[in-house]
Amino acid sequence: MMDEENLKQIARLAKIELKEEEVKEFSPQIRSILALFDEIDEVETEDVKPTFHVFGLKNVFREDAASPSLAGEDAIKNAPKKERGYIKGPKIM
Numbered sequence: 001m002m003d004e005e006n007l008k009q010i011a012r013l014a015k016i017e018l019k020e021e022e023v024k025e026f027s028p029q030i031r032s033i034l035a036l037f038d039e040i041d042e043v044e045t046e047d048v049k050p051t052f053h054v055f056g057l058k059n060v061f062r063e064d065a066a067s068p069s070l071a072g073e074d075a076i077k078n079a080p081k082k083e084r085g086y087i088k089g090p091k092i093m
Contacts, residue, residue, distance in 0.1 A: 002030050 004027050011018045018026070069075070072085070081088040 002027065002034055 004023050007023055007027050007030060008018065011023075076082050076085070076087050079087040
């Protein structure tokens with residue numbers, strides 16, 4: 001069960017500074033949240049198949065087919081900045 005000392009220990013490990021009034025305020029809230037997990041643990045799931053995706057979709061792959069690349073000016077015509085036939089990007093360093 002989560003008591004105030006456990007909360008202080010967890011806060012210390014998470015490097016969170018809690019005032020004493022915050023500890024008193026959060027302790028019952030955390031206990032109620034953990035009680036919800038106890039309720040979830042009580043749900044019977046023996047005959048329930050694991051669900052990884054709610055829509056039941058599967059990966060759809062297509063054949064990797066080579067296609068012609070854009071040629072010269074067509075490849076850079078929409079670039080915001082160009083220089084000598086290349087796309088010009090911002091300086092990093």
